[in-house]
Amino acid sequence: MKEKTIIGSTEFVDFGKRAQKVPAKIDTGADSSAVWASNIRIDKDGVLKFSLFGKGSPYYNGKIFKRTDYSVASVRSAMGQNQIRYRTHxxxxxxxxxxxxxxxxxxxxxxxxxxxxxxRSISGKFLVDVSRKNVRRKKPSVTASLNEEVKLNPYEFYKKYHQKGEEK
Incomplete structure (x- = not known):
């Protein structure tokens, strides 16, 4: 039995020459893995075409990938909606x-x-140590800025976020 590698809750992943040191979140609560893709379409011959990442990403290079080995899955989004997504290796x-x-x-x-x-992608291969984060956050946490805002004026904060649409 091969020894399992310990990884953190955030890691960098490499897609070979396509993209290197891409920040990834390790989510043991999620069943499947996902990558940011854009320009996703299927041509008349049934070939799946897409670009990795999107124009706003530093990892985007505009290269179109073509795959005939793909499948589809019905995935429940974070908002609770079912979506059909293409998937490939x-x-x-x-x-x-x-x-x-x-x-x-x-x-x-x-x-x-x-x-x-x-x-599914890490099962049997890795152990996740949630105290390790190998990717540092680039932007401040929304929670931190909300806590700063509530400290300034708790009542105004309450009115802004909790009394929308209610009679005051």
């Missing part, structure tokens, strides 16, 4: 190991991490 380097990972293609432009690694 990628060879990625994570925690010093090169592994084949099935990933959903999705618009992660609004997410802090362009890659999400779910438990």
């Amino acid at each position: 990628f060879w990625v380097k994570l925690g010093g190991r090169k592994i084949k990972m099935l990933m959903n293609l999705s618009d992660r432009s609004k997410n802090e991490f362009p890659v999400l690694i779910g438990r």
Whole structure:
């Protein structure tokens, strides 16, 4: 039995020459993995075409990937809605190991991490130490700014966020 590699709750992943040192969130609560993809379409011959990341990403290079080995999945979004997503395999380097990972293609432009690694991809290969974070946050936490705002004037904060639409 091969020894399991310990990874943190955030890691960098490499997609070979396509993209390196891409920040990823390790989410043991998520079943599957996802990568930010744009320009997702299927041509008349049934070939799946897409670009990794999007124009706003430093990892985006505009290259169109073509895949005939893909499938679809019905995925429940964070907002509770079911969505159909295309998925395909990628060879990625994570925690010093090169592994084949099935990933959903999705618009992660609004997410802090362009890659999400779910438990199916790491099961049996890695142990997650949640006290380790190998990717530092680039932007301040929304929670921190909200706490600063509530300290300034708790009553105005309450009115702004909790009394919208209520009679005052």
